[in-house]
Amino acid sequence: MALIKPELADDIKKYGSFDFSACYNCGNCTAVCSLTEKNANFPRMMIRYSTLGLKEEILSSKELWLCYSCGDCSATCPREAAPGDLMASLRRYSIANYEKTGLTKLIFKSNIFSVLLTLILSVILGFFLLTIKPEMAVSRWIFQYIPYEVLHSLGLIAFAVMGLSALAGVVVMWTKMKWNPSNGRKFIPRFFEAYKKVANEVTTMKRYRNCDSDASFWKDKSWLVKPWFVHWSIMWGFIGLLLATILDFMLKDPSTDIWWPSRILGTLAGILMVYGASTAISYRLKKITKSYENTRLADWMFLCFLWLAGITGFWLEISVALDAEMLINHLVFVVHIIISMQLVILFAFSKFAHAVYRPLALFAYYF
Numbered sequence: 001m002a003l004i005k006p007e008l009a010d011d012i013k014k015y016g017s018f019d020f021s022a023c024y025n026c027g028n029c030t031a032v033c034s035l036t037e038k039n040a041n042f043p044r045m046m047i048r049y050s051t052l053g054l055k056e057e058i059l060s061s062k063e064l065w066l067c068y069s070c071g072d073c074s075a076t077c078p079r080e081a082a083p084g085d086l087m088a089s090l091r092r093y094s095i096a097n098y099e100k101t102g103l104t105k106l107i108f109k110s111n112i113f114s115v116l117l118t119l120i121l122s123v124i125l126g127f128f129l130l131t132i133k134p135e136m137a138v139s140r141w142i143f144q145y146i147p148y149e150v151l152h153s154l155g156l157i158a159f160a161v162m163g164l165s166a167l168a169g170v171v172v173m174w175t176k177m178k179w180n181p182s183n184g185r186k187f188i189p190r191f192f193e194a195y196k197k198v199a200n201e202v203t204t205m206k207r208y209r210n211c212d213s214d215a216s217f218w219k220d221k222s223w224l225v226k227p228w229f230v231h232w233s234i235m236w237g238f239i240g241l242l243l244a245t246i247l248d249f250m251l252k253d254p255s256t257d258i259w260w261p262s263r264i265l266g267t268l269a270g271i272l273m274v275y276g277a278s279t280a281i282s283y284r285l286k287k288i289t290k291s292y293e294n295t296r297l298a299d300w301m302f303l304c305f306l307w308l309a310g311i312t313g314f315w316l317e318i319s320v321a322l323d324a325e326m327l328i329n330h331l332v333f334v335v336h337i338i339i340s341m342q343l344v345i346l347f348a349f350s351k352f353a354h355a356v357y358r359p360l361a362l363f364a365y366y367f
Contacts (some may be wrong), residue, residue, distance in 0.1 A: 005053030012050050014109045015096070016296050017089035023047045023081040029073035034210045040066055040365070043073055046090055059097055060176040064090055065361030070211035070227065073289025085294050092296075095353045098169040101161070102140070104349045111297045118301065120303075121345065124158060125338045158345050166356070173357055176344040177364045180308035194366035198359050205232050217289050225279065227291075233276030234306060235355060238343075240269025241313070245340075267317065274310035277303050302351050305339050312336035 009021060030036050030044040042063040049057045058064065067087045074084035096104040106113040201207055208228035211218075218226050243265030281303050287293045312332050319329040345354060 005055060006051075008053030008055055009050055010085075012089060012093055012344060015089040015092040016108075016294060017050075017082065017086040019080060019082045020047055020050055020086040021081075022079045023051070023077075023083070024079060027257045029083040032072050033067075034070070034072070034074050035066055035068070042067055043087050046087060047081070047083055050086060050090065055097075056176070058090055059094055059173075060178050062177060062361045062365040064094060065358045066207070066365065068208045068211055068227070068231075069291050071289050072211070075217075082290075082294070084291050088294075091354060091357075092298075092351070095169070095351075095357065098172045098357070099165055099348055099353070100168055100172065101165055101349075103165075104353075107298055107346075107349055108296065114207065114298055114301060118342065121158070121292040121342055122338050125341050125345075126334065126340075128158075129334060129337055159357075160349055162345045166353070169348055169353065170356060170360065173360060177361065190367055197366045198362045201362060202235075202359055205229075208232075227283075230276045230283075233272040234280065235276075235331050236308070237269045237271075237273025237276055238306065241266055241273060241309075242344075244269060253282045263317070266313070270310045270313050273306055274314070277307040277310065281307065299351055305343055309336065309343060312339065313364060 012020075015354045019244075025044065025048065027044050028039050029047075033043070036042060040063045040344055046061065046064060047063070064087065067084075069084055069088050071084045077083060092108045103117070107117065169318070205228040207227075208231065211228065217260070223229055244262045247262035248260075283289075283292045284295045284300070286301075312335055315332050316329065316336060318324075319326070319332075343352070
């Protein structure tokens with residue numbers, strides 16, 4: 001029997017949703033949603049869970065991750081309860097509860113903590129970079145006051161905490177998730193069927209594209225500006241850059257030939273990511289639809305970090321192509337590396353974590 005905790009609604013509101021208590025359960029939000037199905041009645045179901053304080057029902061819900069925040073439900077809600085904002089807030093709430101260090105809760109709830117954590121990490125990572133080239137004059141000066149081993153260990157600890165937290169979050173979600181009955185189907189066919197559907201969604205955003213309903217603001221817009229393509233650009237741009245960085249590290253000195261295949265991959269991926277991040281930032285600044293009106297500081301920081309990582313990366317590419325040896329290029333390099341490392345380290349503690357949680361939820365839903 002589910003334990004009802006009405007006070008949970010106050011905690012959920014700290015993650016960005018303030019109006020869902022105005023809901024009188026008319027069901028309009030579910031009726032207008034292009035993605036709801038017979039066995040996935042969101043967002044109406046999630047509003048009920050939140051109002052009653054059914055925490056475990058929320059954390060074990062697959063349906064929560066089937067929503068792509070198109071905003072149609074919020075735009076047509078007769079009570080202005082903003083069910084789309086609630087769905088986004090519940091995803092933040094779930095990420096914070098899957099991750100067990102408590103950092104995610106503080107990041108999403110406290111803007112001051114988010115800024116301070118970013119600044120502290122920047123300093124630690126800046127010092128960590130000096131340990132990579134200990135022969136530099138600045139490095140030798142720093143090591144007089146803080147031992148090399150301490151700085152190097154702090155950097156490694158930061159990456160280790162990220163990795164373990166990400167793994168723990170996945171395990172927690174996996175164990176909480178409610179699984180569909182097999183209905184007599186064998187495990188292996190079910191597994192490959194679910195895997196195929198998830199892979200198709202990740203590569204093509206097929207479900208997300210269904211958000212363009214007849215009543216949608218985006219119905220007659222070019223696919224280049226639609227939210228699904230913006231989302232796709234950010235995701236695959238980041239993955240492509242990560243892959244290019246790994247290949248650079250494994251195969252060659254990353255400071256040379258820009259026509260190396262991994263560099264070409266990085267350039268194309270960078271264009272995608274900068275385009276996606278720039279467009280997403282623009283939509284939020286203009287508040288172009290209901291779904292872009294309520295953006296948390298943590299989300300702003302995430303998008304700005306992606307944009308800066310891409311722009312500084314292109315700066316460095318041009319510097320390499322022109323063989324420009326200037327102090328400002330070294331400073332840009334430090335900024336680029338610090339931002340990129342922060343994106344990786346904070347993966348499990350930010351909105352970016354949904355890149356793992358959503359596919360897992362889709363797999364559980366289709367399995």
